[in-house]
Amino acid sequence: MATKLVSILGGTGFVGTHLVNRLRRAGIESRVLSRHPQRHRGLQAGGGVTLHKVDPKDEEQIHHALVGSDAVINLVGILNEGAHGADFRNVHVALPDRVVAAARRAGIRRLLHMSALNANESHGASAYLTSKGEAENRVHTLGKPAVKVTSFRPSVIFGPGDSFINRFDQLLRKLPGPFPLACPHSRFAPVYVSDVVEAFLRALDDKRTWDQHYDLCGPEVYTLEALVRRIAAAAGISKPIIALGDGASRLQARVLGKMPGKPFSYDNYLSLQTDSICNSNGLERLGIEATAIDSVLPYMLTPKASRRRYSELRRCIR
Numbered sequence: 016m017a018t019k020l021v022s023i024l025g026g027t028g029f030v031g032t033h034l035v036n037r038l039r040r041a042g043i044e045s046r047v048l049s050r051h052p053q054r055h056r057g058l059q060a061g062g063g064v065t066l067h068k069v070d071p072k073d074e075e076q077i078h079h080a081l082v083g084s085d086a087v088i089n090l091v092g093i094l095n096e097g098a099h100g101a102d103f104r105n106v107h108v109a110l111p112d113r114v115v116a117a118a119r120r121a122g123i124r125r126l127l128h129m130s131a132l133n134a135n136e137s138h139g140a141s142a143y144l145t146s147k148g149e150a151e152n153r154v155h156t157l158g159k160p161a162v163k164v165t166s167f168r169p170s171v172i173f174g175p176g177d178s179f180i181n182r183f184d185q186l187l188r189k190l191p192g193p194f195p196l197a198c199p200h201s202r203f204a205p206v207y208v209s210d211v212v213e214a215f216l217r218a219l220d221d222k223r224t225w226d227q228h229y230d231l232c233g234p235e236v237y238t239l240e241a242l243v244r245r246i247a248a249a250a251g252i253s254k255p256i257i258a259l260g261d262g263a264s265r266l267q268a269r270v271l272g273k274m275p276g277k278p279f280s281y282d283n284y285l286s287l288q289t290d291s292i293c294n295s296n297g298l299e300r301l302g303i304e305a306t307a308i309d310s311v312l313p314y315m316l317t318p319k320a321s322r323r324r325y326s327e328l329r330r331c332i333r
């Protein structure tokens with residue numbers, strides 16, 4: 016039977032907001048489980064969305080909120096520990112465990128899980144990536160046999176509301192003088208948020224995706240330095256970008272990791288030691304043509320008139 020109602024954890028975030036809109040256009044209703052539903056009332060504006068206050072530490076509350084859904088999607092993730100006591104193990108491992116247990120009890124047979132490219136339980140030093148890898152392994156194992164699980168492993172995701180392009184845009188604007196860039200040679204294949212949510216939608220009712228893991232990448236590979244230079248050019252910011260060596264990159268991570276909001280942490284530095292690129296792109300396996308960053312970037316960062324053109328472009332893309 017086709018999915019009609021999906022419960023989403025993390026549905027109020029960057030990817031979640033795009034996903035909820037895509038599901039709405041596909042005629043699928045979203046029930047968004049949030050710690051702070053009052054902050055996200057705007058999500059309900061187009062209809063087809065209900066917000067439910069849930070404490071993610073309480074399996075009973077998750078269970079009650081899930082009852083009656085055809086599927087559950089878990090998008091919850093943090094890039095750094097510390098905000099309101101959040102830590103990687105709790106958010107990336109214990110919460111997905113609870114979601115699987117609650118889904119089983121609620122009789123839900125479908126789970127889409129958001130992981131990250133290079134997530135690996137046993138390899139690598141970044142706690143973000145090892146915890147994501149552990150969670151991914153656990154949800155596939157714990158779900159069996161009742162809950163059919165599919166995982167998605169994107170490279171960095173770009174699009175309206177992202178915290179990648181927009182963050183660099185803000186930093187480039189605010190920091191006086193030359194811009195010191197850590198890990199300039201790290202490589203990425205930035206993937207467009209509309210392509211990511213399309214992957215979720217296509218997988219939802221497709222049995223061939225059960226127990227599969229999809230790496231998701233854009234069509235081009237860039238170094239971080241090349242990306243930041245593109246962002247600066249698209250935003251019309253002209254300033255020298257200083258590519259830092261490894262020692263200075265570590266130092267920057269140590270210093271910025273102590274600042275409020277952790278603009279760049281040592282764990283971020285560690286995760287950037289592995290290139291975020293796909294060997295086999297899951298978008299192709301799902302029949303989705305990956306969108307190039309250059310076809311979107313100019314519309315995200317230029318003045319209002321161009322942003323209007325960007326909404327027209329989005330309508331054309333999807």
Ligand SMILES: NC(=O)c1ccc[n+]([C@@H]2O[C@H](COP(=O)([O-])OP(=O)(O)OC[C@H]3O[C@@H](n4cnc5c(N)ncnc54)[C@H](OP(=O)(O)O)[C@@H]3O)[C@@H](O)[C@H]2O)c1
Pocket residue numbers: 024025026027028029030031048049050051052071090091092093101106129130131132168169170171172173178179
């Ligand atoms: N953005 C990227 O480039 C990228 C790349 C690869 C993988 N991913 C993964 O994709 C997922 C979505 O990313 P995103 O950029 O959309 O993230 P986001 O905008 O930060 O949203 C994440 C959502 O998770 C919930 N959340 C945050 N901290 C939490 C905590 N401590 N406990 C429980 N819930 C918490 C929040 O929902 P409420 O406040 O409503 O509860 C928030 O809306 C994450 O799992 C991320 O690791 C993202």
